[in-house]
Amino acid sequence: MVDYQEYYEIGRPAFERYRRDPDSALEFANRCREHQVDEHLLMYPGGRQDTATGLVAAIDERLASEDLEEVYSALIDIGKREHHDLADRVVPYLISETDFLREAAVRTLVFYFQLPQYKADAIRLLHTDPDEGVRQVAAMGLRKFAANDPELLQQLLAVTVDVAEQDIVRDEAYISALAATGSVPRSEFPMTGWLPNFDARADWPLLEDALKKAGIPVPPAIAERATRTRDRAKGVSGRGS
Numbered sequence: 001m002v003d004y005q006e007y008y009e010i011g012r013p014a015f016e017r018y019r020r021d022p023d024s025a026l027e028f029a030n031r032c033r034e035h036q037v038d039e040h041l042l043m044y045p046g047g048r049q050d051t052a053t054g055l056v057a058a059i060d061e062r063l064a065s066e067d068l069e070e071v072y073s074a075l076i077d078i079g080k081r082e083h084h085d086l087a088d089r090v091v092p093y094l095i096s097e098t099d100f101l102r103e104a105a106v107r108t109l110v111f112y113f114q115l116p117q118y119k120a121d122a123i124r125l126l127h128t129d130p131d132e133g134v135r136q137v138a139a140m141g142l143r144k145f146a147a148n149d150p151e152l153l154q155q156l157l158a159v160t161v162d163v164a165e166q167d168i169v170r171d172e173a174y175i176s177a178l179a180a181t182g183s184v185p186r187s188e189f190p191m192t193g194w195l196p197n198f199d200a201r202a203d204w205p206l207l208e209d210a211l212k213k214a215g216i217p218v219p220p221a222i223a224e225r226a227t228r229t230r231d232r233a234k235g236v237s238g239r240g241s
Contacts, residue, residue: 056086059074063089068101072104075089078108079113082112090105091109099134100131100133103134110122110145114145122145123138126173132169135165135169139176146177146180147179160174161222170199171194203229204222204225205229208226
């Protein structure tokens, strides 16, 4: 007998529903145990794979569903299972009227697949989409592209210090910009973000140092925040001695 753990992924609409109705979350957990919702698995245990024909048919069926949560799940499935051949099914949702479907589309095409032809769409969504969840995922997806695009990196840095932007978007832009510098060892990379109260909690000295090590100009707003953070740390240290 072999024990193993299974991890299931839910989308934003399902998360909101389960937060409002915990009993429905318990029902979902029970369906997971009975393998009734395996399409939500993050990965299958060894030996369990879909046939290509069966998968495409199943995904097309879910994309045609009137249940938008099911459509969301199908879009994410295409990405997390690396079915690049199904990218054309995802593209139309970049301009969907439903915010979480735009989020799923940019996550799959730009974060999972890292397709350069949709980089411009992700930049557009980052700067203009009315939904903060879409902007957050766009910032996350752009990190790989920013590593080789100094102008895009500066755009992410600008989002990071934009006090008019939502904290979850600023936090994601920070992580993406930090990763794009390529100068922070994996062992030193922050494992979590700085929410809530992003501006006060973010590690601005870390970002400033990473930019300097990479030979990237440090925006004044980041340098100022790094200085304030260091000054606060000195003040706390001084009071403790």
